[in-house]
Every structure is written in C-alpha cells, then in structure tokens.
Amino acid sequence: MMLSPSHGHSTDTDFTSLRPSTCIAKIGHRPIIPCNLPCRGIHFRRARGPDNNGRIVVPRNPPWTRDELILALDLFFRVNPLHTSKTNPDIVALSKTLNKLPAQGRIADASRYRNPNGVYMKLCNFLRLDPSYHGKGLTGGGKLEEVIWKEFEGDQDRLGKTAEAIKAGATEIKSGDPDIAVIATEEGEFAEGRILTILHKRRERHPDAVRKKKAMVMKEKGRLACEVCGFDFAVMYGSLGNGFAECHHTIPLPEMKTGHKTKPEDFAIVCANYHRMIHRSKPMLSVDGMREAMKKFNQ
Ligand SMILES: [Zn+2]
Ligand SMILES: [Zn+2]
Numbered sequence: 554m555m556l557s558p559s560h561g562h563s564t565d566t567d568f569t570s571l572r573p574s575t576c577i578a579k580i581g582h583r584p585i586i587p588c589n590l591p592c593r594g595i596h597f598r599r600a601r602g603p604d605n606n607g608r609i610v611v612p613r614n615p616p617w618t619r620d621e622l623i624l625a626l627d628l629f630f631r632v633n634p635l636h637t638s639k640t641n642p643d644i645v646a647l648s649k650t651l652n653k654l655p656a657q658g659r660i661a662d663a664s665r666y667r668n669p670n671g672v673y674m675k676l677c678n679f680l681r682l683d684p685s686y687h688g689k690g691l692t693g694g695g696k697l698e699e700v701i702w703k704e705f706e707g708d709q710d711r712l713g714k715t716a717e718a719i720k721a722g723a724t725e726i727k728s729g730d731p732d733i734a735v736i737a738t739e740e741g742e743f744a745e746g747r748i749l750t751i752l753h754k755r756r757e758r759h760p761d762a763v764r765k766k767k768a769m770v771m772k773e774k775g776r777l778a779c780e781v782c783g784f785d786f787a788v789m790y791g792s793l794g795n796g797f798a799e800c801h802h803t804i805p806l807p808e809m810k811t812g813h814k815t816k817p818e819d820f821a822i823v824c825a826n827y828h829r830m831i832h833r834s835k836p837m838l839s840v841d842g843m844r845e846a847m848k849k850f851n852q
Pocket of ligand 2: 823
C-alpha cells in the first residue's frame with residue numbers, strides 16, 4: 554500500500570504507526586522532528602506502509618551526491634550554521650539550486666527534497682568534521698561527507714571553483730539524460746562529481762578534436778604512445794592496435810574559461826588503463842602527476 558507522506562500533529566496521530574524518516578531529537582522513546590509548517594510546533598511525519606513483511610516503510614529521498622555535497626561544503630565555509638538558521642538567504646538559494654540539478658535518483662518525498670531545512674542540517678553535519686568547532690555537531694552524516702571534507706578542506710579555492718563549475722554545468726544537462734544513469738552505475742565518477750564527469754567525457758568524445766590530436770601526434774612522433782607509461786597499442790597488438798589510443802582532456806573543468814572550445818592541444822594521448830586510473834584519482838591527477846605517482850609506487 555503506498556500512501557503519500559503527510560503531516561499530522563500529535564493530537565490526531567496514532568503513534569504506533571508513525572515513524573519519522575529524519576530524527577534529530579528524541580522525547581522518551583518517541584522520535585520527533587521539528588515542524589516545517591507555519592505553526593513551528595512538533596509534529597510526526599506519517600510513514601508509508603506497512604510492507605509485505607509488516608515493516609513500516611518510510612519514504613526516503615536519494616542520498617546526497619558528491620555534486621551536492623561539494624555545493625554544501627562550499628557554502629559551509631561561507632555560512633557558519635551556528636550563527637544562522639534555515640531562513641538564511643544563501644541556504645534558501647542553495648536549496649533552490651539543488652532542486653534544479655538534474656535528478657540523481659527517485660525522489661520519494663518532494664516536499665522535503667533538499668529543502669532549506671535539509672540544507673541547513675547538512676551544514677550542521679559538516680560541523681562534526683571541523684577541527685575548529687569544539688561542540689558535538691550533528692551526528693548521523695554519511696561517509697561521503699567525510700571523504701569530500703578531506704579532499705577539499707585544504708583547498709577552498711578549488712572547492713569554490715568546482716562548486717561554480719557544477720552550477721554552470723548543471724544547466725547543460727537535462728534531468729533524465731541517459732549519461733546520468735551511466736555515470737551513476739559506473740565506478741568512474743570523478744572527484745568533481747557527476748555533472749562535471751559527464752561534461753568531461755563529452756569533451757573527450759569530441760570527434761574532430763580527437764582525430765586532429767591523433768593526426769598531429771602521428772605526424773610528429775610516428776606513433777601514439779601513452780604519455781604516462783609509453784604503452785603503444787600498435788606495438789602490442791599489431792595492425793589491430795594501429796591508430797588506437799585514448800585522448801584525455803587535460804584541463805580540469807573548474808579551471809576552464811566559460812565558452813572554451815575543445816581543441817586538439819587540450820588532449821593527452823593515454824592508454825586505456827592509465828586513462829581510467831587518472832579519472833579514478835581524487836583529486837584528479839594530471840598526466841605528469843600520474844607518471845610521477847607511478848614512478849614512486851613502482852620504486
Ligand atoms: Zn579523461
Ligand atoms: Zn599508459
């Protein structure tokens with residue numbers, strides 16, 4: 554049985570059939586959540602269910618993605634949640650931005666999906682990772698928050714640029730774009746998140762620039778050797794490998810000027826293995842960086 558989520562105040566609520574999907578406090582054994590409605594009181598959120606096994610089914614929105622957490626962390630460094638509330642205009646603006654991002658999963662409860670309260674709570678989640686904060690912070694944040702924190706805490710400039718690039722890039726991708734599903738199932742989501750991964754890959758599929766890059770390298774060096782490891786498909790696979798190599802777009806999207814057109818010079822020739830490894834590194838290594846890292850690793 555699927556019931557749509559609804560709000561009920563404690564006076565007209567059967568507590569035995571209710572459970573909130575987000576709990577930030579408890580009174581006795583009963584979890585409660587603050588009311589978003591104008592009354593600002595305490596109410597219980599009606600759960601769906603029960604399912605076939607008799608369990609209460611609570612509508613859950615998809616977990617925060619890397620893209621979303623990058624935007625939230627960027628805001629965290631500008632807006633201290635301790636000194637503000639969910640009505641802060643920047644928090645409200647981020648809520649709107651997140652709702653406009655191409656959807657990353659099935660939304661179970663649209664009324665709460667990345668709403669200002671949720672954004673505010675996410676900023677509070679980051680408090681627990683902030684060494685300058687000595688209070689308790691809000692527990693219950695996900696593992697990915699910690700990962701993103703570690704990746705960006707020492708480089709707020711890169712964080713800001715990445716957040717701006719995600720916001721700008723989001724306008725180029727529509728909800729339901731098949732690339733979103735591909736990135737979400739592949740393990741290859743880049744450090745900068747799904748939106749920038751999609752845009753990076755689109756640049757790497759630019760047929761004209763890729764063809765020209767390979768032709769330029771062939772003319773100059775007579776072979777298409779990987780710039781990381783020297784692997785040459787033609788040497789290993791004979792005629793089957795002739796003319797084959799992958800092209801990696803070397804300009805990080807957060808560093809790219811608006812309106813930048815893909816050019817052959819933007820690419821590096823790489824083998825399929827190292828191309829994958831570069832995309833897997835977080836933050837993403839440059840071609841030189843990957844070569845150096847592998848030299849050290851193999852010593
Ligand atoms: Zn690449
Ligand atoms: Zn290689």
